[in-house]
Amino acid sequence: MSVSNRRERGGVPSLSLREPFEQPSSIGAWLHSRRAAWAFMSPAVLLITLFFFIPVIVLLVLSLSDLKSANFGTFQWWLPTNWSLDNYSKIIGDRFISKFLGNTLFYVLTTLAIFNFGSALLIALITTHINRRAGFFFRLLWLLPRLTPSVVYILMWRRIAARAPHGILNQFLTLAGLGGGDNLLQTMPWVFVIIVNGLIGASFGLVIFTSAIEAIPRDYLTASKVDGASTLQTIRHVIVPMIRWPILFVLTFQTLSLLTSFEQILLLTGGGPGLFRTEVWALRAYHLALSTESGNTQWGYGAAWAVILVIIGVAAATIYMRVFKFDELVEEPKIDLI
C-alpha cells in the first residue's frame, strides 16, 4: 500500500515519524497522524516533564525569589513582582565564590581522572586481559564500596582516619614514626574526600568499560596482534577507539554525578575542616537551602546556587559531546515505524 493510497482513504492514520512532506491540516490531525510515536514517547515525556522540567522551572523561579524559613508562609515567591536577580549578584559578590568554584573543579577533575574514569578504565583493561575468573573476582571487590550503605561506609573511613591511638592508619603511621597522630581528616581532608568518593565511583565505569571491552569481537584483537602490535599498542590503537562511546558516556555521567554529589563529603568532613576547606558547590547549595544548621534555611538563595550548578553541568555535557563528536557516534535507527 503506497502513501497516496493511504491518504485517499483519509481516515487511516499514517504512523510515520518521518514524513516531513505530508502537511497536516491542523494540529489535531498532526497529533492523530503521529499517534504511535506519541504512544511510545509519552511515558518518557511524562516522567521527564514531571520530575525534571517542572522541578527545574520551580527551581528557577525559587532562585529569583528570597524565600527562606524566616518569611515562609507570608512571602509570595511565585509572584513575578517578587522576582529579582539579587540572589545571583549576591553569589557573584560572595567572597568565598572562588573557593567553592576551585574546590568543585578540583574535586570533580581529580576524582574523575584518578578514579571514576582513570582507575575504572585501567582496572577494566587489566581484568579483561587476565584469567577470566580472577578478573571477575577482582571486579567484584571494587563493587564492595558501592554495595556498602553510605553511613556504614563513611563511619568506616572516619575510623580509618581517626587520630592516634584509635585510628587504623595512625596506628601504622606512629609505628613507622610518621605523622603526629592527628586526625587525618583534619590534616589531609582532600585525600580522603577523593579516595572515599573515587572508590565508590570507579565501579560504575568499571562495569561499563568491562562489558564494552568484552563485546569487542576477538578478531580485531587477533588482527592487531598479528599486524605487529604489542598489548599496549592494541589497547591504544584498537580497544580505546572502539569504546569511545562508553568513554563519552562514563565521562559525562560521572562529571555530572560528581558535580552534584555532596553526601559523602557532608558525612565525612561536613565541608570542613576550618572554613569551607572541602565545601563544594553542591554542598554549599545544600547548606544554604536545606540544612537548618544556621537556623535560617534560604531556599531562594540556595536555589540560585543550584541553578548555576545545572548550567555548569549542561555546559560540561555539551563540551564532551563536541569533543567526542557525538553525532558521529549515534547510529541511524535500525527499525522504521511504518
Added chain:
Amino acid sequence: MKVELENLTKRWGKFVGADGINLAIGDGEFVAFLGPSGCGKTTTLLMVAGIYKPSEGTIRFDGKVVNTVSPKDRNIGMVFQSYALYPHMTVYQNISYPLKLRKMPKRERRERAQDVADMMGIGDLMDRKPAMLSGGQQQRVALGRSLVKEPQLLLFDEPLSNLDARLRLSMRGEIKRLQMELGITSIYVTHDQVEAMTMADRIAVMKDGKLEAYAKPDELYDRPRTLFVAGFVGNPPMNFLKVEVTREDGEYRARAEGIDLLVPAERGEKAVIKGEVIMGIRPEDVSIADGGTQGEIYVVEPLGRDDLVDVRIGDIEIHVLANPTLGTKMGERTSLKFDTKEVQFFDPETEQSLIWN
C-alpha cells in the same frame, strides 16, 4: 618459509581443541585446513599465528621452534571471515597499520600502502572508512593489510564465507593467483570442500581435533583413506552402502538387497577378506540407463547442468548425476548402471579404507 607442526595439541581443561597434529608445509605451498565446524582447524591456525599457546607439541618456522614467539614477531599476515578491519580507521590507516607499528617513516608507509592497494584494485578508496565499502572491497582491504608488511606466512580464516556466491567465486580465483605470484606460504582454513579442492596444493582434512588426512586434492578424491574423508570431499557426496563382497569363478561381486555388481579384481580382492564392507561410489559413476539395477526415483533436484536424482533401491539410497534431457520424474521406476572402476571399500568398524591403507 617452511612450517612444521609436530604433535601439536591444544587443551582447555578436559576439552581438546586440537589433538596431536603432525604436518609439514613446504616453502610457498598453499595448504587448506578442511573440516566441519568444531574440528579444530581454526584452533590450529591460531596456534600457528601465536594467539593460542600450544598445550603440547612444537611449531617450527624454517626449522626454528616458535612456540613462545609472540604473534607480532612471527611476520605473518592474516585474513578473517569478518574482515576485522578497524572501523575507526580509513582504508589507508588500516592497510598501513602494520607499517606504522614497525615505525616506518610516513612517506614510505604511504608508498607501500598505495602499491598494495593498487595491486588489490582499491587504490582509489584510501580515504573511506570500512563501513562505506562493500563486502568484496572490505576483503580486498583486509588482504592488502595482510600483505603490506611482506609476510612470510599468510593465514586465511574462512575469508570468503561472508561473501555472496558470485563474488566468492571470483575472489577464490584471485587469491589463488595472488598466492602463486607472490609465492608466500599460506594456510587456508575452510569448511567448504570446493574451496579447498580448487585452491590448495595440499589439503589437511580434520575431524574432532585430529588430522584425518593430508594429501593433494586429487589424491583425497581418488584415494580417500577413511570413510570421513570420502564422504566430506566431493560434491555431491559419495554414496555409501553396506555390501557383501564375494569371489565367484575368479570374479569379485558386491551384493546388497536388490543390488549385484561386478567390481574390479584389484579392488575386490582387498574387500573380500572382510566380507561385509561399506562400499562407496560417487554420484558421477552411477548413471540412469536401461538394463541395470531396478529402483524408484524418490527426488529430482535440478542443478542446471545436471539433475541430482535420488533413487531408492529397497532401503538403499543412491544419488545419481543424470542428464536433464532424460526427463526423470519423481515416483517413476528407473534403472541404474554402476561404473565400479573407482569404487571404494571401507571397514565398517574402523572406517578405514580397505584399498588405500
